[in-house]
Amino acid sequence: MPTISPFIIYILRKGLFIAATFFAFLLIIFALPRAIPGNPVAALLTQIFQQAQANPDTVKAVYRKFLEEFGLHKPLHEQLFDFLSRLMTGDLGTSIAFYPRKVADLVASYLPWTLGLLIPAILVAWALGNLLGAWAAYRRRTRVDNALLPAFLVLSQVPYYWLAMILLYVLAVTARVFPVAGAYPPAMSPSLTPAFILAMLHHYTLPFLSIVIVAIGGWAIGMRVLVIYELRSDYVEYSELLGLSDKKILGYVFRNSILPQITGLALSMGTVMGGALITELVFSYPGTGYLLFRALSTLDYPLIQGTFIILVSTLLAANLIVDILYAYIDPRIRVSYVGD
Amino acid sequence: MLRNVSKIISPELFTIKKLDASLAALLTIFALGFVGPTIYPVQPTAVVGPLETPPSQLYPLGTDAYGKDVLAQLMAGIRGSLQIGATAAAISLLIGVLIGLVAGYKGKIIDNLLMMLTDIVLLLPSILLMILVAAYFKWRDPLLVSIIIGVTSWPWVARAVRSQTLSLKNREFVNLSKMAGLSDFQIVIRDILPNVASYIFMAYVLLMSGAMLAETGLSMIGLGTTQGATLGNILFWAQVLEAVRRGLWWWFIPPGAVLVAMAASLLMIATALDEYFNPRLRGS
Numbered sequence: 001m002p003t004i005s006p007f008i009i010y011i012l013r014k015g016l017f018i019a020a021t022f023f024a025f026l027l028i029i030f031a032l033p034r035a036i037p038g039n040p041v042a043a044l045l046t047q048i049f050q051q052a053q054a055n056p057d058t059v060k061a062v063y064r065k066f067l068e069e070f071g072l073h074k075p076l077h078e079q080l081f082d083f084l085s086r087l088m089t090g091d092l093g094t095s096i097a098f099y100p101r102k103v104a105d106l107v108a109s110y111l112p113w114t115l116g117l118l119i120p121a122i123l124v125a126w127a128l129g130n131l132l133g134a135w136a137a138y139r140r141r142t143r144v145d146n147a148l149l150p151a152f153l154v155l156s157q158v159p160y161y162w163l164a165m166i167l168l169y170v171l172a173v174t175a176r177v178f179p180v181a182g183a184y185p186p187a188m189s190p191s192l193t194p195a196f197i198l199a200m201l202h203h204y205t206l207p208f209l210s211i212v213i214v215a216i217g218g219w220a221i222g223m224r225v226l227v228i229y230e231l232r233s234d235y236v237e238y239s240e241l242l243g244l245s246d247k248k249i250l251g252y253v254f255r256n257s258i259l260p261q262i263t264g265l266a267l268s269m270g271t272v273m274g275g276a277l278i279t280e281l282v283f284s285y286p287g288t289g290y291l292l293f294r295a296l297s298t299l300d301y302p303l304i305q306g307t308f309i310i311l312v313s314t315l316l317a318a319n320l321i322v323d324i325l326y327a328y329i330d331p332r333i334r335v336s337y338v339g340d
Numbered sequence: 341m342l343r344n345v346s347k348i349i350s351p352e353l354f355t356i357k358k359l360d361a362s363l364a365a366l367l368t369i370f371a372l373g374f375v376g377p378t379i380y381p382v383q384p385t386a387v388v389g390p391l392e393t394p395p396s397q398l399y400p401l402g403t404d405a406y407g408k409d410v411l412a413q414l415m416a417g418i419r420g421s422l423q424i425g426a427t428a429a430a431i432s433l434l435i436g437v438l439i440g441l442v443a444g445y446k447g448k449i450i451d452n453l454l455m456m457l458t459d460i461v462l463l464l465p466s467i468l469l470m471i472l473v474a475a476y477f478k479w480r481d482p483l484l485v486s487i488i489i490g491v492t493s494w495p496w497v498a499r500a501v502r503s504q505t506l507s508l509k510n511r512e513f514v515n516l517s518k519m520a521g522l523s524d525f526q527i528v529i530r531d532i533l534p535n536v537a538s539y540i541f542m543a544y545v546l547l548m549s550g551a552m553l554a555e556t557g558l559s560m561i562g563l564g565t566t567q568g569a570t571l572g573n574i575l576f577w578a579q580v581l582e583a584v585r586r587g588l589w590w591w592f593i594p595p596g597a598v599l600v601a602m603a604a605s606l607l608m609i610a611t612a613l614d615e616y617f618n619p620r621l622r623g624s
Contacts, residue, residue, distance in 0.1 A: 153611065159599070
């Protein structure tokens with residue numbers, strides 16, 4: 001039997017768990033409307049049907065389409081089978097609010113704005129937060145730490161969207177340094193010209209800062225504690241006795257402390273995403289948060305479900321990437337899977 | 341259990357400056373929410389003055405787009421947010437502690453199954469789950485919102501309680517109880533639970549600040565409670581009615597500031613307790 005690399009086994013295990021989580025999530029999506037008394041989706045269909053009575057030609061076709069997509073008249077196991085098999089083909093159904101546009105196309109056109117905001121913001125906040133946290137830990141019991149720690153603690157509790165409101169008010173409404181809404185000027189259409197990219201970055205600054213400034217706080221708090229623990233370990237004392245430079249020792253400490261923060265990165269992405277979706281609302285930023293808000297306020301259940309399926313699969317994919325990265329960086333994980 | 345609580349509240353604890361400042365901030369906000377209305381008896385739902393007036397002597401925090409008093413709304417909002425925060429945190433704590441104790445103490449297959457469930461819920465972001473569940477309810481009273489927040493926020497508590505239970509269950513005093521013929525239930529209640537009491541207290545404080553922030557998030561996306569005021573509700577209407585772009589700062593700054601002050605105070609209290617129980621963090 002050929003030996004399989006423990007690294008591959010680790011990734012397979014993680015992948016399997018993430019796939020199981022995704023399946024559990026799909027079950028939740030499927031079960032929720034059907035488990036709630038009065039089935040809100042059925043109620044919505046009845047509403048469309050009543051409109052169909054008054055306006056037979058067009059709305060009746062819409063009604064038949066949704067009746068077929070939800071298949072509520074069929075037995076539950078058939079509904080579940082239909083739901084899953086349609087998902088396999090990438091069919092997320094048809095939007096009600098944006099009828100007759102397909103949910104998958106709609107989400108695909110809004111998703112890049114959200115990812116373009118989220119990914120850089122998460123990474124920048126992570127890097128800055130860890131550096132600042134390590135600095136605070138190094139300068140422990142000095143004025144630096146005494147000033148930084150309360151600031152981190154408060155920052156970590158600020159909702160992104162509330163900071164967004166304040167930044168918008170101060171820098172866009174009052175000082176007029178940044179635009180008040182959108183991802184680009186309404187007069188321009190997206191293109192790769194320098195003028196457009198510049199305008200886009202101008203609109204990007206405030207939403208980006210709202211997320212980064214707040215997210216720094218949480219990372220810094222975590223890193224500070226990790227570094228403080230690490231600074232007390234035997235190898236630090238030994239290195240000091242050997243007369244190694246502070247800079248060199250700090251390098252070791254930083255590398256050892258950063259590992260748990262990588263796992264933290266995977267777990268925190270969901271929270272950041274949730275907050276960022278609401279932040280998009282404050283800036284009328286044309287991302288999935290804005291789309292979700294439209295869907296929620298019109299009770300467009302296919303669009304709500306589809307948006308969630310895509311957001312959660314993006315998140316789980318990102319989780320898997322972070323897990324792989326972590327295993328690649330930390331050899332202890334690979335070893336632990338062969339019990340060596 | 342009681343002995344442990346009295347151990348938590350010893351005079352030495354109040355020498356931590358961070359804790360005193362946080363408690364003071366919290367008490368001030370509690371007073372504003374619960375005592376405030378008797379000193380400033382304005383109905384939060386009544387139209388009391390001109391639309392969108394900035395703060396003045398007559399209206400200390402101005403009025404909103406309907407002419408309702410912002411200070412009166414803020415007081416009602418503090419009570420509403422605290423109520424949801426306290427209830428949701430209690431629900432999360434109950435689920436988290438129960439799962440953590442059972443998984444940690446029973447071990448084997450039960451542990452594996454419960455931890456798999458915990459990891460799945462942990463991996464799915466709680467705020468997204470909350471939005472998803474809340475979307476299917478047309479009417480949401482504060483209790484329903486608390487339940488929605490509570491049932492999605494417990495996994496980290498379960499994990500922590502489990503690992504503490506694991507380290508406790510093979511200690512000598514537990515073995516003694518086993519030899520004395522105590523049932524699993526009795527051992528968990530009498531030997532394990534009192535030893536995780538200090539952690540449970542800290543977890544409740546953190547869950548409460550998280551729940552109040554979650555309520556605000558849900559409200560902002562239009563899925564908060566449909567009955568009564570909360571800080572999130574005030575922010576939602578300020579956002580929907582464009583308070584920021586129209587420069588009505590007195591409408592959206594106070595509710596957010598009070599929320600952040602409460603959440604940060606609760607976090608600092610939890611941090612102070614953590615330092616108190618883990619001297620390693622206090623520094624040499």
